Amino acid sequence: MAAPLTLLLIVAVTIRAVLFRSSLAELISARVEVVSPLNAWKRVVEGLALLDLGVSPYSGDVFHEVTDGITALALYLSIQTYNKDVFRKQKYALESDRYSADCLELLRSPKEMFYIPLKVAMFYLLNPFTILSCVAKSTCGLNNAIIALFIFCTLKGSALLSGILLALATYQSIYPLTLFAPALLFFLQRLYIPVNLRRSSFWFFTLQYAFMYVGSLVVITGLSFFLLGSWDFIPSVYGFIFSVPDLTPNIGLFWYFFAEMFEHFRLFFSCVFQINVFFYTIPLSIKLKEHPVFLIFMQIAIISIFKSYPTVGDVALYMAFLPAWSHLYRFLRNIFLVSCVLLACSALFPVLWHLWIYAGSANSNFYYAITLLFNFGQILLVADYFYAYLRREHHLTHGLYLKKKDGTEATLVLK
């Protein structure tokens, strides 16, 4: 397996290196779909110059190629671990006769699972979205790398490292906070601690993990304070994320709405919009408490849809997980529609941007319409996978050829 992975890495690095040296790099790094005010390379350079640190440690393309490589490798190893886990659990379930007899075809075979980690790495490295993001030197790649490492450490069972990396990810962009719930559920499952509020062992571990997480968060924040000598960075980073003052168009849902709105509703609507990211954690955690890894996938997808400054790099991270759920394919209902919508939107973004900004003949409504459609496609995709996952689990316990159940749960949760 090492050879194809190496080959894949070489191909991916070559594509990026070629693009870095072509004239396209400058064009890509100016695209609003690819960079947001939070992760634009230009702003990193500005920030470093302001800090007067001299030469930045990660200027130059090699750094960005390496981060992408690390992300892919971490995802590869995590999915490998996860697959072993899944297979082991499936064996136990079969031995204890928990699955119904007629769902043999739903079982996963090692042969089918063999290439999945490689496909996951390939989906991440060769995804045009990742490549664009990397060539634009967006720091989104760095966020993705930390989240991927966090997933890897979690799946390997190292609670301390997982807590530290989760704190790092939270420190970067706040939203990964919601990944606390799936990570905790995973550890509880791994240590055979039932999720029961009356059990002291549950509370003991929860507090332990929360302490690791909060502790490292405090340490990191404190370090930044000592480095900068003031607390100014808190409002200018997290305030910037929460109150959305920069309304540069992007692929997210915020900018248009906040540009149109009366100023005195701003606080109310920023709460309404921001709550989307955090709110779904509760119902999803309850529904998926047996399947924390799938919950991680759902959470990452929700973050990338509802965050205030999303870019295509965020989309690429959760799309990398899609091969891991390839066994759900037979239960997906809208995959044709969704792929058409996502494909068409990706092509229409630059076209409508051109018509709006350069030709002056279209306006922001055209661009926002495509943004809405793109997010609609993403939500449909996530909801579809959620539905398919639940349906497969249902079939595993209740048999495949029962009367068909419609997907009310799936649509209820995600509107």
Added chain:
Amino acid sequence: MGLLSDPNRRKALTGLLTRLNTPICIVCYLAGIVWFMGLAFEPFTLRTYMSENAMGSTMVEERFSSGERALSLAKEFDAHKRKAGGMPVEWLVKAMQSRGLEVFTQSFSRKLPFPDENKERYMVRGTNVYGILRAPRAPRTEALVITAPCSPGNTNNQAVALLLALAQYFRNQIYWAKDIIFLVNEHDLIGTQAWLEGYHHTNITEYISGSLRGRAGSIQAALSLELSSDVITSLDLVLEGLNGQLPNLDLANLFYAFCQKLGVLCTIQGKLQRNDWDTAEGYTHAAQTMMLMVLKQACGRSWGDHGLFLRYHIEAASVRGINSFRHYKTDATTIGRLLEGMVRKLNNLLERLHQSYFFYLLPSLSRFVSIGYYMPAFGLLAVILLLRALDLWVHLGAPALAAVDGVTEAEQPSSPGVLTVLTPVVISHLTGVALYLLPVHLQEMAVEHFPVSETEAVVLTAIAIYTAGLALPHNTQRLLSGEGTEQGWKVLKLTALLYLAVLLGCTALINFSLGFILAVTLVPITASITPALYAVVMVLLSPAFTILYCVFIYQELIEAPVSVSEGWMLFLSVISQGILDHALYGSLVYPLLALFIYPCWLMFWNILFWN
């Protein structure tokens, strides 16, 4: 969402769509064509109206009276032009300075990628002369442009002279709130391009041009004037610009309003307006006018000097004087008054023209079809591609779902499927890249080995690569994967259909006419293609033949029908002009056709030779 989540209703819908797929597609196609032709029918269109308040309600009185002087200036200009054997730069500078303008010149040169045989030029060297009338009443942050080309021979003398006369008259008025730039450009579009690039500090098309020493504010609007006779019978308005971009409809409304006010006959596409919309002739006339607009817009070139301004977000139009054998004549004073009125109304603008439509078609000057009305015609054609794709998807998915043996069986046919689809896609696109790059780069070699001129070499190389592309991909494909499967070509067709749908959709958004014309010819063939189809039909509906048909239809519509051989020569010159437009002004039609549409068509061509 109910439809998307309820499995029974979904099944019923997909069942209906797959069972009735062919009839629905045929109905959609016919409905699309009928809808489009219906757009020219007057009751279905809207009357034009002025949306911009600043231009609508204000009263303007035109007082320009020196038409006679302009005509004598034209003679003087003609004499100096003959003497200088080109643009009489010194005379123009002196004439503008004596009228109180700040005068500047800009010299430029451009080597064309290959000789332009229509205009007989290769190494172009020229000078633009422009004078700025500073606004007395406002900070000089905004400007208007009036331009007249200095053309070789006898043409456009009156335009330059009228420009100078207007400058003299405008200089004495006190109400100007915007700077007015009077530009006389040499070598028509090349001069305009050089001037615009100099003005905006951009260099996108490898011009070698001097920088501009004098500037006014940001340009709000531009008018280009073409006038070659002392009296005219009608004025023609030209709107189609680079890449099919159009100026704001209010500019056309403004022109129409002043023509009405001053009693000047006005035409669009050279066609007068008729009032008998309820007769067959009336409808045909409107349809012809609209078709001409569609054809002109689709070819993506700039049909007057104004077309290049549009790219810089400047609303611009060309006004062209036409002298035919009608009795009713208009003199230079009236044309001057018309321009004066238009410039004064533009001077009143408080912000850029944005109120009215940017996407429209004009069946006559007083009627327009907006984007909301014409897009359904394209949508009906594009939805065929999606319906066919859905049909294929259902057919491809059905056996996989029925297989009970599990995933291993389903995996087997799909993994070679990826490779068999990817190979033709890559080969088609490489052919497209060759079609885009080779003609211009290989011209020297072709001229050495064959007895042809450079221009012929470029065009013939393009045609040769185009034809070679027909032979190349399916041979290599067969070598690579041996016997093609039924599954294989269906997957390829599905990919190509979605690709074409996205491609045509994007094209139609930027340039509706181009997207629509391509859809009319490509959709029926691509929707119905199977390996059993005749290759001849496929070739007859290929992009190159589409261009050929358009040439004949265009000639028919401008009432200058051509024979087959003349049509062929025109076709060749259209190709060379398309390549030149891309190199000189950055027109996107040639790269679009070579890099995307042609490869996409080749993917369908591949299916023909699948077995």
